[in-house]
Amino acid sequence: MKISGEYLLPVSRDDAYTILQDPAMLARAIPGCETLEKIADNEYHMKMKMVLASMSGLFDGKVRIADPNPVSQFRLIVDGAGKIGFMKGDGLLTLTPADGGTNVHYDGSVEVGGTIAGVGQRLLDTTAKMLIKRFFTKLNTEVAGSAASSGKG
Amino acid sequence: MIPREFDYEAPTSLQETLQLIASGERKLLAGGMSLIPMMKLRLATPDSLVDLGRVPGLNHIVESSGTLQIGATATHHDIETFPLIRGRCPLLAEAASHIGDVQVRNRGTIGGSIAHADPAADYPAALLALEAQIRLVSASSDRIVPAVEFFLDAFTTALEPGEIVVEVLVPAEPGAEGYSYEKAPHPASGFAIVGVAARIQRSGGKISLARIGVTGLGARAFRAMEAERLLESGSSLDQAVATVGEGEDANSDLYASAEYRKHLARVRAKRALEVALRRAS
């Protein structure tokens, strides 16, 4: 399934690029992320608990950052597997300066397997969009929070 | 297909229910029409269920000073067939008749359905068009939220942890109101590809009030306010429905692309309005 979209982060492109690759930040923003541990350069082991309505599932997987082209572009690859299936996301993030911050454009694909693919078909698109939205919304809050605290300091 | 083990409690009062869900991670079981299939597929694995089925006084359907009060555990079948609703809020009865099938309507409840907030459920379109209100209660609070502020995103509502839907409040129809619910169902699931609920009031040959609720198109049901405004200011049906879904991020799945869904929402909106207009005159 193809996905694409755009979000505005209220920070400079340099900051946006750093934030988007900061494991601590990612751990807080990735929906359901419980732990994120570095296993190699630009590669992390992740445990997450996906919750959607009454559905929930534990996933064990990896987050990888590839093809970095500071500060304009990189690929974010997420994959995880659990009892209810597995999922993989591969997105190219492109950062462009914009009014009020940095435009983050993503373009990629999501692949889902197992029970969730076989019985949740009608909700995959909605769910993927919702998770991405949650990710950026959280990121925004985090960014705003850190901007506020750094402003104070 | 076997659910995973869980603890089960069947409280017999609302107070007891609220106490139970205030402490710990317990999942409410109403009709179970969405939850139990998910549990059987082990996509949902709650540790503990609190069954609302034995709580008395939650399935009332009464009218009080122009408002219908519908208890959270009133079933879709109750709502579809109860004379008071058929007579005083036929749009809601019509929407209810489109949910699932008769066996599902016999078990499924209005509270359970709206709390679940499936993006393709039927009630939200009708409740938005009716400008319904939803009463939410927790151990420490009791509040009323308009439907338009209740449905936030796919499977996401204004419900706070520990809160439950206890009642849905809809205005009883003033009389010469036209209504219709037009649904394009998925041939397998029966869920709305799109569903449009319309309400029309006329005065002096003009549309004095238009309300349009749309479900299935995006992540949450919404009101087509621009179309409502255009209709109320004398624009043609075609002009009005052309704005339905504008700016909405439409869903896409195997059966219907976002583009087709948006188109279908407009066609169905027009048809719903045509029927509503006819009924209003």
Place this chain on the structure above:
Amino acid sequence: MATTTVKPETLVGKKVRRREDPRLITGTATYLDDIKLPGMYHACVVRSPYGAARIKSVNIKPALELPGVAAIFTGDDVKDLPSVPCVAQLPGLRMPHHHMLAQDRVYFVGHPIAVVVARDRYLAADAADAVEVEYEELPAVADPEKALAPGSPAVHPQWPDNTAFTFHQEGGHIEEAFREADVIVKQRITSQRLIPMAMETRGVVADWHAAEKSLTLYSSSQAPHLLRSLLAGIFGIPENRLRVVAPEVGGGFGSKIDIYAEDMLMTFVTQRLNKPVKWVESRRENFLGTIHGRGHVDYYELAAKRDGTMLGLKLKIIQDLGAYLQLLTPAIPTLSVLMMPGLYKFKHISADVIGAFTNCFPTDAYRGAGRPEATHGIERMVDILAAELKMDPAELRLKNFPAPEEFPFPTATGLAYDSGNYALPLKTALAEVEYDKLREEQKQGRQTGKLLGIGMSAYGEICAFGPSPATPTGGWESATVKIEPSGKVTILTGASPHGQGEETTFAQIAADELGVNIDDIVVYHGDTQLVQYGIGTFGSRGTAIGGAALYYALQELKEKIKKFGATLLEANQVSLSGGACIDEKSGKSVSFAEIAAAAYRALKLPPNTQPGLVATHFWEPPNFTFPFGAHVVITEVDRETGEIAIRRYVAVDDCGKIINPLLVAGQVHGGVAQGLGQALWEQAVYDDNGQLLTGELTDYAVPRAHMMPWIEASHTVTPSPVNPLGVKGVGEAGTIGCSPAVVNSVVDALSHLGVRHLDMPLTPEKIWRIVQAGGQA
């Protein structure tokens, strides 16, 4: 003592209500999952979520520790056992070893990895959930055309071209036909993958008796004897110690002919544990792990004269086989080849089949098995030719049918159509809908934008499989008729019906032949310990072959009855009529009951005659039968939404003589429902990684009551000369006739927009897009 009563009337041809129904309508019938044996374990199968992957590890330890778990078996435990069998043979066929549990790799989503055996099904499910499998995902391919493209991932690493077989058949001189042609039309036509979706999922109860070294296996099967033979071979259990019982079977539609990995697995488990074990498929497993149907991509070329004379037909079939070969998988597209000329007088044909491996579950026989694809193809091509020639599609069809006197009609594919009057059903159906008036209405309607479609199909099918040389499982059928000492009649049929109603139709035949009351007859089937060897119920063969075998057994028995009658009456010649033997000379008669009593008391045996009244007949048919018919469908297309409404559905079928019109109508209605399902809604969709995206009834749309039109079904009757009953078979007719008629109707509704072809299913969005684009899509 004898209580046999004389029956009042002829029953064959009458609407007799079914004798199997009392147990079914009261909920007292025994289906597979209703069987409960003392000490029985329950099994749950752990399956792959990946379409293609290497299995890195399987950890059963956490699962084994759970309460109530008796055993867990993995690939290693069964690695030396034979393959899940495929009995179809084609030259050069590549046959992968289909282990009952995956070894080092998985090849499709749902591939069994391990089997968990526990005290009850809840504990088995819990333990299956606790089995930990580590995979390394591999590239997969789920589309047969992509699979054949160079550089595609190999389903089986040893065969990088993903080609299981190629098959070529030619009749006449195809190139000549194309040289002579004025017109050549070409079209790519697909027949999408379908899920058979019998209401009862599959299931097995296996019960090993170690002391006797014998096995009783209950399986929801359409062919219990075949299952017994194959299991006997695989496990080395002598057939006389292996009993297979098909209890009440809740529908099959072809999907329960096969022997499956789970039939073998449960046999393995019960032998290992010395306890009975039950496995019942969940619906999700049924979608993932029971055979699928169709899965064709066809390329057609039709050569014709300007006047509409059809000359030659070329066809290339790309068959999506799936990852393995189930019982008949590679044979199914060869049936499409046999029937590719449809009802038309093609002298020249050429066909190529390429069987492609994909990371999906295997395809195999699903209602119609190869013939719906062929009929859909030729009936679409005829409409495309009619459009090209600007000829009326009915006229074009009528012009190319063989005349009734040309039968048996030899086809370019080497068959001999048994009997037919192909114009009659088509003309009848067209008259029924008032064809000319409709064309006028269509013309008028187009001026106001109304989209009215008139579609037809004239279908033929090959049925009653069949002569044994042409049927991998054997093509005969068997029947035993026993007259018990009390005069009651017991029939044992080798056919194994599962909804078709042969307990009734066979009793009707026997009642008429013997002149006894139908209530004195009981028909048994489905138990290899009770019933002589038989082939099974599939390919519309139950009545045409099983019924014929019964007919011949009845004739043998009647001769014996007459011998006893003559002896009792002390006459030379007697006739059998009205439940009695009559000496026409003296006018004396002896009742059927008295004869039965005498045959078992054996006080006065006729010369050279054994006591008792039993006859068994194994009947080998000389040819297939070829039912035919015409379906005409009137559709209205909503140009705003693309939704299709069926205004009328007229089916005129010819299945030869009719034993029970009620049951024939039921078969036609049900068949049409499945054809309509394919035409409008059903589609098994795999994504590029081999995930089945329509994996439950919430995504895969089967027809429901409110989606079905009223079917106006009637018949013409052209008896088959192949069997003594004159019947042709009707199980698959509705399905075969339906889908092309529906698609032709919708294409017809849009033809003035330039639409020439649409692939199934005709979803509203597909139609809307075409209308939006003014026919170009």
Place this chain on the structure above:
Amino acid sequence: MQRKFSLTINGKPYADEVEPRLLLIHYLREVAGLTGPHIGCETSTCGACTVMLDGKAVKSCTLFAVQADGRDVLTIEGLATDVGLDPLQEAFWNEHGLQCGFCTPGMIMTARQLLEDNPSPTDDEIRKGLEGNVCRCTGYQHILNAVKAAAIQMEKRGA
């Protein structure tokens, strides 16, 4: 965790201690020995498991047994009386409303509520009323005939 519960099935009292996760269909089939209701799917879509709970048709595969505590269940086995078959059973038989029979018990129970709610339904109302029950054999036409025939029969009996 086990839980005590009791209910009435086909007029007879039952009391048991079960896991809360035990589905009503499994209780009926495995514990009470009533194998008339069948399991055809797990997503509450096929209707083969339909029984009546306090007089309303429900899918017993989508209900925990404990939810039926204190309630009244009617299964296909409870329809026929000493006097004979129920009019719906009789009509399904006469009109050939079944083939493999697997969906039939659920179909009949749903039809029962349909006729209780609406004693003389139109064809469309019957089709809509049965939308929650899948039959893969009959194409529904004879089922439709059966429900119509039963309606007439029941009207006669009632009159």
